[in-house]
Amino acid sequence: MKKITCLLVLIVVTLSAFAQVNSHTEAETTLIFVRHAEKQDDGTKDPSLNEKGKKRAQKLSELIASTYHVTTIYSTGYKRTKETAHPVSEVLNLSVNEYQLSNPDSLIKAMIELHRGEQVLIVGHSNSTPRLVNIAMGESRFEQLDESVYDNIFEVKINEAGKASVNRYTYWTQGKE
Numbered sequence: 769m770k771k772i773t774c775l776l777v778l779i780v781v782t783l784s785a786f787a788q789v790n791s792h793t794e795a796e797t798t799l800i801f802v803r804h805a806e807k808q809d810d811g812t813k814d815p816s817l818n819e820k821g822k823k824r825a826q827k828l829s830e831l832i833a834s835t836y837h838v839t840t841i842y843s844t845g846y847k848r849t850k851e852t853a854h855p856v857s858e859v860l861n862l863s864v865n866e867y868q869l870s871n872p873d874s875l876i877k878a879m880i881e882l883h884r885g886e887q888v889l890i891v892g893h894s895n896s897t898p899r900l901v902n903i904a905m906g907e908s909r910f911e912q913l914d915e916s917v918y919d920n921i922f923e924v925k926i927n928e929a930g931k932a933s934v935n936r937y938t939y940w941t942q943g944k945e
Contacts, residue, residue, distance in 0.1 A: 795885035799876075799904055800836060801922040802828065802889070803897045803913055804848040817851045824918060827940040829855035831921075836887045842867045842879070843891040853891045869896055876903045880926060897922065905932045 805828070806821035817825060832838055833856070841864045843853040853864045867875060867890075879888060892900060894917070898910035901922045913920060919938040926932045 795928050797880055797884050797926045798836070798887040799879065799924045799926070800832070800838070800887065800889045801897050801901050801904075801924065802852070802891055803894055803918055803920060804846070804852040804891055806918050807848045814847050816847045821848070821852070821918070824940055825852045825855045828852065829859045831939050832856050832889060833859045836889075838862070838889050839886040840883055841865065841889045841891070844869065844893065844896070846893075849891045849893070853889070856889060872896070872900055873903055876900055880904070901934060905934055909934070910936075 804817070804821070805824035806818050808815040808818045808821075810816075838856070838860055839862070841853050841857050841860075841862050843849040843864050843866060845866050845868075850864060850866075856862075857864045869875070879890070890897075890900065894913040894915060897920075898912055901910050901924060902908050904924045904926065910922070919941055921937055921939055923935040923937070924932055925934075
């Protein structure tokens with residue numbers, strides 16, 4: 769009887785300790801960075817997406833909706849970034865928030881603080897997207913994207929302690945000619 773009692777006490781203590789460890793999960797923040805989709809070559813500084821870009825934006829919306837639980841979408845004020853974000857915002861019934869790049873360090877810090885534990889989509893440009901990823905990571909790891917690259921997604925996960933990790937992958941690669 770003593771053996772059974774000791775065994776039961778050991779099991780209860782072990783399960784209690786296991787439950788305490790597993791009841792605390794870190795609030796992980798995920799920042800999903802993408803460059804805008806393909807743009808028209810119309811000679812202006814603010815072109816819209818071309819047909820391929822519109823299709824890519826639609827593919828992005830499908831991917832984001834099926835893979836993430838995005839709660840907030842950010843875009844610069846340019847047509848091409850807003851048009852890339854728009855299909856995602858429609859599918860998820862979210863508005864697109866405009867951001868400025870005047871102080872990128874403060875921008876990323878504010879996004880992380882404001883959206884702790886959430887998943888956020890950030891649509892940018894060939895130069896700003898890698899820069900913002902580097903700031904979120906706390907290291908200079910990525911260079912400006914080539915002007916022909918539109919299919920990269922940078923997924924930065926930041927744990928409760930502020931430690932960041934990044935996954936870089938491509939989407940809708942069949943869109944390349």
